[in-house]
Amino acid sequence: MRFTGKKALVTGAAGGIGQTLVRMLQAEGAQVAVTDRDTSAITAQAHFDGDLLDTGFCDALPGQVVAEMGGLDILCNNAGVITRGDITATSDEDYALTMGVNVEAPFRLCRAAIPLMAENGGGAIVNTSSCWGLRPGSNHPLYVMSKAAIASLTQCLGRDHAHQGIRVNAVCPNEVNTPMLRTGFAIRGFDPDEAVAKLNASVPIGHIAEPDEIADVILFLASDAARYMCGALVEVNGGKPVT
Numbered sequence: 001m002r003f004t005g006k007k008a009l010v011t012g013a014a015g016g017i018g019q020t021l022v023r024m025l026q027a028e029g030a031q032v033a034v035t036d037r038d039t040s041a042i043t044a045q046a047h048f049d050g051d052l053l054d055t056g057f058c059d060a061l062p063g064q065v066v067a068e069m070g071g072l073d074i075l076c077n078n079a080g081v082i083t084r085g086d087i088t089a090t091s092d093e094d095y096a097l098t099m100g101v102n103v104e105a106p107f108r109l110c111r112a113a114i115p116l117m118a119e120n121g122g123g124a125i126v127n128t129s130s131c132w133g134l135r136p137g138s139n140h141p142l143y144v145m146s147k148a149a150i151a152s153l154t155q156c157l158g159r160d161h162a163h164q165g166i167r168v169n170a171v172c173p174n175e176v177n178t179p180m181l182r183t184g185f186a187i188r189g190f191d192p193d194e195a196v197a198k199l200n201a202s203v204p205i206g207h208i209a210e211p212d213e214i215a216d217v218i219l220f221l222a223s224d225a226a227r228y229m230c231g232a233l234v235e236v237n238g239g240k241p242v243t
Contacts, residue, residue, distance in 0.1 A: 002223045004029030007071045009062065011035050011052065011109070012079025013042055016178030017128075017218075020211040021076060024219055030074070033065045045069060052079055053100045058108035066116050074222045075113045075125045077106040077150075082184060083142040090142055102146035107153065110168070114161055122165025124222045127154045129170040131235055135242045147172075151233050158231020167230050169221045174237035175199055175208040204239030 008025050012018040013034035022042060025032050033046035040047075046068045050057040065072050081101045083094045106127055117123030132140060133147025150170060157168040175181060182192035200207040217236050220226055 001029040002219070002225075003074070006030045006073040007033070007065065007069045008074035008076065008222070009033045009035070009065050009072060009109075009113075010076045010078055011105070013039055013044070015078070015180060017176060017211045017214050018078050021078060021215040021218055024212070024215050025074075028219070031069055033069055035061060036079070052105035053097070055104070055108060058105050059112055062109060062113040062116055071120055072113055072116050073120070073123045075109060075117075075123070076218060076222070077109060077125070077127045078218070079105065080128055082140070082180065084140055084184070084188075086139050087141045094142055098142040098146050099149075102143075103149045103153075106150060110153070110157060114157075114164075114166055117166050118161070118164040123167075124226075125157070125166065125168040126218050126221045127168070127170040128218075129154065129172045129233060131172050131174045131237050131242050134172060134233060134235070137242045154233060155231040162230040167221075167226065169226065169229050169232045169234065171214060171217050171221065172233050172235045172237075173209055173214050174203075174235075174240050174242070176214055177208050177210055181208075202240060202243075203237075207238070209236060209238060 003025055008030045010018055010022050013022055014036035022032050022034055031045040034042050034044040035048040039049055048061055062072055079101055081098055083098045127150050129151040130147040132144050133151045136144040154168055154170040177196060185192045185195040214236055217234055
């Protein structure tokens with residue numbers, strides 16, 4: 001029960017990793033606030049439905065969590081979108097969506113949460129970057145750029161706020177077997193099961209990550225077991241390099 005008495009906020013809580021993360025935090029004693037466009041199907045202590053592209057919503061959310069739950073000890077910036085295609089195939093709308101959800105929302109949430117955590121003696125922030133943000137792959141320039149930005153932000157904040165007892169780290173997955181991944185295959189005309197099986201064969205450990213295999217690392221980074229980690233970028237890739 002690593003998180004007994006802790007209050008956590010999880011963004012993207014309705015997604016594959018998000019739902020798993022919420023359940024695992026609760027199983028270890030945390031009270032969890034969730035946010036997504038629709039969190040009605042999620043069991044949580046507080047629900048804040050909204051759009052992460054709404055800057056006012058992001059700015060106010062950490063304070064609303066504190067007001068409703070009495071504190072904020074853990075922030076998991078888990079929400080994200082993937083925009084595919086080379087730069088000539090991207091639109092202004094693609095850019096705004098990707099940078100808004102993947103970069104600006106975590107930036108605003110961190111900016112609002114850090115003073116609240118500092119007042120309470122510290123906390124942990126775990127951002128979700130990507131292996132692709134550290135070593136860019138092909139034909140995903142918006143996604144790669146956004147995840148590289150989050151990686152750099154994590155390193156900066158990890159250094160800047162360690163003295164306040166606030167640890168900021170990031171998990172950097174490769175492919176994860178989530179509805180978002182499978183929907184992406186379907187949209188492109190591929191059979192999701194066949195596509196995932198092909199991906200599994202490309203991973204040295206034998207399969208792409210399941211959501212709990214990423215959530216386990218997020219929980220580690222949020223826990224006291226990672227008490228000496230600040231600004232770390234932890235790759236969770238099953239041994240598969242970015243190609």
